[in-house]
Amino acid sequence: MEFNYRINPGNFIRFTLVSLCMVFFLFSLDTTEESPGKLSRVHSHLNGSKSCSSCHDREHKLESAKCLECHTALDKRIKSGKGYHRNKSEDCDNCHQEHKGKGAELIQWNPKDFDHDDTGYTLTGAHKKIKNCSLCHSGPNSFMGKNSRSYLLKKIKCITCHKDAHNKMYPVCTDCHSIIDWRVDIWSP
Numbered sequence: 805m806e807f808n809y810r811i812n813p814g815n816f817i818r819f820t821l822v823s824l825c826m827v828f829f830l831f832s833l834d835t836t837e838e839s840p841g842k843l844s845r846v847h848s849h850l851n852g853s854k855s856c857s858s859c860h861d862r863e864h865k866l867e868s869a870k871c872l873e874c875h876t877a878l879d880k881r882i883k884s885g886k887g888y889h890r891n892k893s894e895d896c897d898n899c900h901q902e903h904k905g906k907g908a909e910l911i912q913w914n915p916k917d918f919d920h921d922d923t924g925y926t927l928t929g930a931h932k933k934i935k936n937c938s939l940c941h942s943g944p945n946s947f948m949g950k951n952s953r954s955y956l957l958k959k960i961k962c963i964t965c966h967k968d969a970h971n972k973m974y975p976v977c978t979d980c981h982s983i984i985d986w987r988v989d990i991w992s993p
C-alpha cells in the first residue's frame with residue numbers, strides 16, 4: 805500500500821487558515837489576563853481571579869449591565885427613568901474608575917457643589933435652603949449601604965418626611981400647601 809505524500813496547495817492553504825482560526829479562538833478564551841491593580845475598598849471582596857467576570861465579559865471588556873446586576877436598587881431607578889443615573893446607564897467607567905487600590909475613591913464628586921436638578925427632582929422653597937443633605941438622605945427611607953453612602957430614596961411623598969397634621973383627611977398636601985411654609989395664607993402658585 806502506498807501513501808500519497810504530495811500536498812495539494814489548496815488543501816495546504818485551507819489547513820493553515822483553519823489552524824490560525826483555532827489559535828485565535830483559543831486566545832479569545834484566555835481568561836488569565838492580569839489585573840491592572842487592586843480594587844477599591846467597597847469592591848475588595850471581588851479581587852480574586854474568579855471574580856473578574858462580575859464586571860468584565862469574556863473579552864475582558866467592562867460590561868455595565870454586570871455592575872447593575874449587583875446594584876439592583878440603582879438598576880430599578882434607571883429602568884423607571886428616575887434619579888441621577890437615569891441618563892447614565894452605559895459606560896460606568898467614565899465616572900467610576902477601578903483598580904486604583906483600596907484607598908481610591910470610586911466616586912469623584914463634591915456633594916456640596918452638586919446641582920440637585922441633575923437628579924430630576926428640583927429642590928424648591930424651604931427645601932432649597934437646607935444645607936444638610938442628611939436631613940433627607942438618611943434613615944430608613946434611604947438605601948444606605950454598610951460600607952458606602954447612598955442617596956437613593958425609597959419614597960418621596962410629603963408624608964414620607966413630614967408628619968400629617970390632619971390624620972389622613974386631606975391626602976393631596978399640595979392642594980393647600982407649598983414647600984415654602986406650612987401656613988396656608990402665604991401659599992403662592
Ligand code: HEC
Binds near residue numbers: 901
Ligand atoms: C468591581 C468591578 C470590577 C472587577 C471585579 C474587576 N474589574 Fe477590571 N475594570 C473595572 C473597571 C471599572 C475598569 C475600567 C478602569 C478605568 O476606566 O479606570 C476595569 C479595567 C480593567 C482592565 C483594563 C482594560 C480595560 O478594559 O479598560 C483590565 C485588564 C482589567 N480590568 C482586568 C481585570 C481582572 C483580571 C480582574 C479580576 C482579577 C478584574 N479586572 C476585576 C472593574 C472591575
Ligand code: HEC
Binds near residue numbers: 889940960
Ligand atoms: C428636602 C429634601 C432633600 C434635600 C435637602 C436633598 N435632597 Fe437629594 N433628593 C431628594 C429627593 C426627594 C430625591 C429623589 C428624587 C427621585 O426619587 O427621583 C433626591 C435625589 C438625590 C440624588 C439622586 C438619587 C437617585 O435616585 O439617583 C442625589 C445624588 C441627591 N439627591 C443628592 C443630594 C445632595 C448631595 C444633597 C445636599 C447637598 C441633597 N441631595 C439634598 C431630596 C432632598
Ligand code: HEC
Binds near residue numbers: 888889895900913
Ligand atoms: C457622569 C458620571 C457617572 C456615570 C456615567 C455613572 N455614575 Fe454612578 N455615580 C456618579 C455620581 C456623581 C455618584 C454620586 C451621586 C449618587 O449617589 O447618585 C454616583 C453614584 C453611584 C452609586 C452609588 C449610588 C447611591 O447613591 O446609592 C453607584 C452604585 C453607581 N454610581 C454605579 C454606577 C453604574 C453601575 C454606572 C453605569 C451603569 C454608573 N454609576 C455611571 C457618577 C456617574
Ligand code: HEC
Binds near residue numbers: 911952
Ligand atoms: C458582585 C457585586 C458587585 C458588582 C458586580 C459591582 N458592585 Fe459596586 N458595590 C458592591 C457593594 C457590595 C458595594 C458596597 C455597598 C455597601 O456599602 O454595602 C458597592 C459599592 C459601589 C459604589 C459606591 C462606592 C462608594 O464609595 O460609596 C459604586 C459607585 C459602585 N459600587 C459602582 C460599581 C460599578 C461601576 C460596577 C461595575 C464596574 C460595580 N459597582 C460592580 C457590589 C458590586
Ligand code: HEC
Binds near residue numbers: 931961
Ligand atoms: C425626602 C424628604 C422630604 C420630602 C419628600 C418632602 N420634604 Fe419638606 N422638608 C424636608 C426637610 C428635611 C425639611 C427641613 C426640616 C423641617 O422643617 O422639617 C423640609 C421643610 C419643608 C417645609 C418648611 C417647613 C418649615 O417649618 O419651615 C415645608 C413647608 C415643606 N417641607 C413642605 C413639603 C411638601 C408640601 C412636600 C411634598 C410636596 C415635602 N415637603 C416633601 C424633607 C422633605
Ligand code: HEC
Binds near residue numbers: 962966968969
Ligand atoms: C384642604 C387643605 C389642606 C390639605 C389638603 C392639607 N393641609 Fe395641612 N394644613 C391646612 C391648614 C388650613 C393648616 C393650618 C395652616 C395655618 O395655620 O396657617 C394646615 C397645617 C399643616 C401643618 C402645620 C401644623 C402645625 O401644627 O403647625 C402641617 C405640618 C401640615 N398641614 C401638613 C400637611 C400634610 C403632610 C398634608 C398632606 C398629607 C396636608 N397638610 C394637607 C390645610 C390643608
